Every structure is written in C-alpha cells, then in structure tokens.
Amino acid sequence: MAQQPYDRYYKAAAPLPDYTNPEIKTLFISGLPDDVKAREIHNLFRHRPGFDACQLKYTGRGNQVVAFATFFSHQSAIAALRALNGVKFDPDTGCALHIELARTNSWRKRKPGDVSASKVDVFSSSGPYVVIDNRDRNNAQGSSSDDGGSESDDPSETDKQDSGDEDDVVNAKSGGSAGVDGAEAAVSNQEDKATEGNTQACSTLFFANLGPKCTEDELKQVLSQYPGFNVLKMRGRGGLPVAFADFEEIEQATKAMEELQDTQLESSDRGGLHIEYARSKMRKR
C-alpha cells in the first residue's frame, strides 16, 4: 500500500541509467503485462542479432513481472534496446516496453559441480529461457501459483511454467554450447533466389517505412551490428526518408534483411522497418 510513494521518490533520486557501460550485455525489461509468458520474451528477442538467453522474473511485488535478456556483446544489446524500447507489447492495454541496460549482467551457466549458488537464479543449460518465481516467497496474493510446496533448487523444474510448445524450436541441442549459430542453418540457402517480394537478390538493401525523424545515425548503429555492412545512404524523397544499405555479400544483406524486417526503430511513429533488396547495387563511390 505505502510502497507507491516510496517508489516515486526512489525514481526521482536514482541516477540515470548508464547506457555507455560496455561491460553490460544484459537488458532489463519492464512494462510487461502480468500475464506475460517467458516464451513471449524469448520470441521477442530470439531474432535479434547476438541474442543469448533471457529470463522472466516474478518479482514478488504484487503481480509485477520483469525480464532480462542477455546478448553476446554490449553492442548487440544496445541495438536490441534501440529497436524494441517503447514498442507496444500489449495492444489491448497499450502498455509499452521499457528497456534499459541492466545494472549487472545475468549469470551464465552454472559451473559443473558448483553448488554454491543458493537459489535458482542462474541460467540453467536446459533451455532457451528461465523463469524465476519469487511470488510464493513474498506471499503474493496474486495469481494462484500452483506451488505444491516444491521450493526446488532443482533446475530441471524450470520448464514447468509453459510446456505449451507452439514455439518452433529448431535446434534441440542437449547440454551443448551456445544456441545461436545452429538456428540459422535452415535459413541460409537463398543465394540467388529472392526472398522478399519479387525483387531480385542484391547486396544493397532498400529501407522504407521509416519515420520522419529517423536519422542516419540511428540506422547506422543498427546496421553496424551486421557483418559485411558497408555504407548507408539516406534519401529525403519528398517527406518520408528511405535508405540504402550496401553489404559486401548478398548473403550478408539477406541475413540483415531477415533479421531486421518489421523491427521497430525507436524513432518510428509507424510500423516496423520494411526492407527489400534494392533494384540496383549501390555504386561504389
């Protein structure tokens, strides 16, 4: 009851989040509806370049839910932040995602044989995401919670939250290494056939549906995450900007197009990016 006023003071007094700390590869996500599923968070980030793993956390404060998403680099974390921050997550309530750099990175896999970690708040190697439920600890009155009294320090229990797998899990690697490079295997055989519209594959991409206040810097920042990215050029075209991005290789352009298609730039006041192969390759200078 009396927590709200404290929260407000806290926020006013807290230092601004440090967006420049290159150590941080983890994003903190709030503004989520309380019925959000870990699978939704995973699907939100799984196409982001450099994405590693995520976790959903029931804070135990009412029905508050937050999430963490960890990337392989600070740069890719920033790119995802910029692309997804402010995106309306639930059209019904209109609540928008609020994303910032986390204060500390999420832990990776538990070291074998190390039992020193007291609770479950570590990534287990069993799946793409993890759920941390603090609700019963703080005696949350909220959503039922079929606890059954298992305070489990057993990581194999972590899939109990949503075993409904309409999620297309492509790579079922067990106890393996990172799960990023395997997933693209099925997508990478389109050297010469067009994948978008009826345009022909080209190592230059055409970007449309940009907001009026989209800047060259913003796009550059996103594109520089992609291997082979060369040059960006923006054109005014009577109001709405469009852009051309040149890559070394067609496959690299294709990869960037597929991963960035429909994503929201922070500057955008409309739908997500629309990307096609350009009709002709950017002339070399």
Place this chain on the structure above:
DNA sequence: AGCACA
C-alpha cells in the same frame, strides 16, 4: 507502395 548515387 515508396528505389538514389553515377
């Protein structure tokens, strides 16, 4: 749907 630079 909107594709420039030479």
